[in-house]
Amino acid sequence: MSKKIAVTTPQSEVSPRPFAYRNRLLHCDEADLTALAAEHGTPLYVYSAQQISHRFQLFEAAFATRPHTICYAVKANSSLAILRLLGKQGAGFDIVSGGELKRVRKAHKPALKKVVFSGVGKQLWEIDAALEADILLFNVESEAELHLLAARAKALGKTARFALRVNPDVFAETHPYISTGLSEHKFGIGIKAARSIYRSAKKSKWLDPAGVSVHIGSQIRKVDPFAAALTRVTSLIADLRHDGHNIRYVDAGGGLGIDYGATAFDPAKQVAKYAAAITKGLGTEPANLLLEPGRFIVAQAGALLTRILYIKKNGTKTFVITDAGINDLIRPALYHAHHEIIPIKQPAGKSTFTADVVGPVCESGDFFARDRILPPVKPNDLILLLDAGAYGMSQTSNYNSRPRPAEVLIDNATTRLIRRRETMRDLLAPELL
Ligand SMILES: Cc1ncc(COP(=O)(O)O)c(C=O)c1O
Ligand SMILES: N[C@@H](CCCC[NH3+])C(=O)O
Secondary structure, three states: OOOOOOOOOOOOOOOOOOEEEEOOEEEEOOEEHHHHHHHHOOOEEEEEHHHHHHHHHHHHHHOOOOOEEEEEEHHHOOOHHHHHHHHHOOOEEEEOOHHHHHHHHHHOHHHHHHEEEOOOOOOHHHHHHHHHOOOOEEEEOOHHHHHHHHHHHHHHOOOEEEEEEEEOOOOOOOOHHHEOOOOOOOOOEEHHHHHHHHHHHOOOOOEEEEEEEOOOEOOEOOOHHHHHHHHHHHHHHHHHHHOOOOOOEEEOOOOEOOOOOOOOOOHHHHHHHHHHHHHHHHOOOOOEEEEOOOHHHHHHHEEEEEEEEEEEEEOOEEEEEEOOOOOOOOHHHHHOOOOOEEEOEOOOOOOOEEEEEEOOOOOOOOEEEEEEEEOOOOOOOEEEEEOOOOOOHHHOOOHHHOOOOEEEEEEOOEEEEEEOOOOHHHHHOOOOO
């Protein structure tokens, strides 16, 4: 399906993105993207620190009236510099591995006490590391995991604060690969089974049943499913308190979606609607609220800058071949995700052509856009794939022995390389002949 692209400017009146033309050249805040490409090469991930902070502060403001901690979902973008930026503003973190715990420790150690640990397959060493770090909360996803957590807490002489991640069986309209709140999904524990598991956990002095958590999926635009899921969680919390558990935390997960299109999108209104839905779901049951947004904080603050290598025709189709590929940004291939594509030089006229924008990787699935209407572009031109700040760099790979891109963070007039481009030496280093 072809989609119109924003050929004049990606900025609407309420701009959700930090990218705009100045003197016909695309900038990220103050930084000229042509100059960045010349200095750092392409493909290059570019992020605006201001936009990331702004999104985080929108969340803070929307929940200001109740006790809460925003635990940014590290998986969305796990760059150390971005974690540090958020940590310094008071963010906690939602992690899903020992590796992500290590990143938080390195980026902003004081945030360890605001870490929640999710994931269906926590390993013994990861549980141990999190216990040693004295994280805020384990979001436990199975009875077997709870037994292991109790055993490790006992072995290390620690008390493990935990929440069961319950599966509320709520449908959230999103891509099936990123929907998690139905009983057919691997995530969480059926909400009906939860009460008896809390009861048996109470017998262990190494376990502290401190909360209940839920996460129904990602890129969810309608907020009603969040309210529905939390209503079920709130009723469980009432039951658990009745059973004598000291439940202090309710973790509402992440999942708030953004608009990947060219239309105006007001993040402040979106987060306000989301906060209203969460508040409705929580009712009058008091608890410290934990939130795990990822995409909403970083997606639109970032973009992938890439250079056109070739333009070719096969039959009736035209292909724009870029130096970025599926290994640099997998979202279009994996979820048929739409990313706006804009040229770095603002087009003078209104002429367009239709093409597939594809990468150099040896897969037919290596595409960024199909039958996209584009302004005139030619080989060696730079183009920008918008809204790539979340699940972009964090889902890269070395497929086809391609080094990962570099990343730069722009903070007003300052541009900082926050990850150098990988080299072939980096790629070959772990291999043994
Ligand atoms: C447990 C958990 N928390 C938070 C998130 C972050 O989701 P999002 O980036 O959609 O806010 C995810 C990803 O879906 C997740 O699995
Ligand atoms: N990787 C997905 C989001 C998955 C969220 C993981 N819990 C995306 O790019 O949209």
